[in-house]
Amino acid sequence: MDLKGTVAIVTGGARGIGRGIAYELAKEGARVAIADLPATSADRDETIAGIKRLGSDAVAIDVDVRDFAQCQAMVQKTIDAWGQVDILVNNAGVIKVGPVFMFAEEDWDFIQDINVKGTFLCSKAVAPHMMQRRKGRIVNLSSMAGKSGRGGVSAYCTSKFAVIGFTQALAEEMGQFDVTVNAVCPGEVDTYMWREVLLPAIALGTGVSKEEAWEQAAVKNVPLKRPQTVEDIGQAVAFLCKADNITGESINVTGGSEMH
Numbered sequence: 001m002d003l004k005g006t007v008a009i010v011t012g013g014a015r016g017i018g019r020g021i022a023y024e025l026a027k028e029g030a031r032v033a034i035a036d037l038p039a040t041s042a043d044r045d046e047t048i049a050g051i052k053r054l055g056s057d058a059v060a061i062d063v064d065v066r067d068f069a070q071c072q073a074m075v076q077k078t079i080d081a082w083g084q085v086d087i088l089v090n091n092a093g094v095i096k097v098g099p100v101f102m103f104a105e106e107d108w109d110f111i112q113d114i115n116v117k118g119t120f121l122c123s124k125a126v127a128p129h130m131m132q133r134r135k136g137r138i139v140n141l142s143s144m145a146g147k148s149g150r151g152g153v154s155a156y157c158t159s160k161f162a163v164i165g166f167t168q169a170l171a172e173e174m175g176q177f178d179v180t181v182n183a184v185c186p187g188e189v190d191t192y193m194w195r196e197v198l199l200p201a202i203a204l205g206t207g208v209s210k211e212e213a214w215e216q217a218a219v220k221n222v223p224l225k226r227p228q229t230v231e232d233i234g235q236a237v238a239f240l241c242k243a244d245n246i247t248g249e250s251i252n253v254t255g256g257s258e259m260h
């Protein structure tokens with residue numbers, strides 16, 4: 001699919017990887033609805049200004065992906081703005097750290113509600129429109145933690161494995177409507193998630209500094225000896241949106257850390 005003139009929704013698009021995806025899609029000529037929690041409005045305004053500097057158009061949409069009525073309104077507002085939705089990127093996601101025996105049940109539910117149910121609800125909201133147009137791309141954000149389990153992030157791993165299963169199931173359903181459904185699995189990208197959640201926990205658990213923990217995880221342990229950038233992830237998403245004959249795939253963008 002040629003992305004010029006297409007319309008994309010990026011959930012969690014205000015900052016981090018979501019912003020990187022929005023920019024890469026905008027560079028290809030897509031208009032982008034930045035759908036995120038109202039609390040992110042300052043970051044979201046910055047993302048929208050960035051898209052406009054790239055010569056494309058963007059709108060801000062408030063959404064909590066855990067609420068189906070809000071997901072439906074997100075799709076409708078995008079159609080009201082530009083008449084169509086060609087691409088949905090289910091990027092909104094959260095993480096919490098802790099061993100299973102101490103992990104709070106409400107934290108488990110919080111992670112599944114956003115990472116898994118949110119992906120389902122946004123896809124459910126956009127599917128009838130894409131089926132009717134017989135055109136569309138859905139790209140879900142999983143993780144290398146969705147390919148192999150890691151201690152300390154069981155709820156997150158579970159959610160990201162689920163996203164891959166959901167991606168394959170939805171790809172089978174939507175194939176007959178010429179809608180592709182794929183996932184991108186990043187490794188280590190320097191965003192809020194790593195800086196504010198993972199690194200403090202690793203540093204506390206291992207007694208090393210946050211900088212050392214990052215160096216170990218994102219450089220030394222990675223075959224390509226560097227972290228991934230939000231641009232790397234955005235380019236993978238844009239590639240999957242352009243590809244006409246790839247569906248049900250989950251592509252690692254991990255610098256080689258995850259090879260299976």
Ligand SMILES: NC(=O)c1ccc[n+]([C@@H]2O[C@H](COP(=O)([O-])OP(=O)(O)OC[C@H]3O[C@@H](n4cnc5c(N)ncnc54)[C@H](O)[C@@H]3O)[C@@H](O)[C@H]2O)c1
Pocket residue numbers: 011012013014015016017018035036037040063064065066090091092093094114118141142143144185186187188189190191192193194
């Ligand atoms: N950073 C990494 O290394 C990494 C690795 C693998 C996968 N991922 C995945 O990439 C995606 C983006 O993560 P990031 O690293 O940019 O983190 P981030 O915390 O910077 O961004 C997450 C975004 O999701 C939004 N969000 C959270 N809850 C929401 C809700 N209920 N409704 C709508 N939006 C909500 C946040 O406001 C934020 O804008 C996530 O799905 C994450 O699991 C990240």
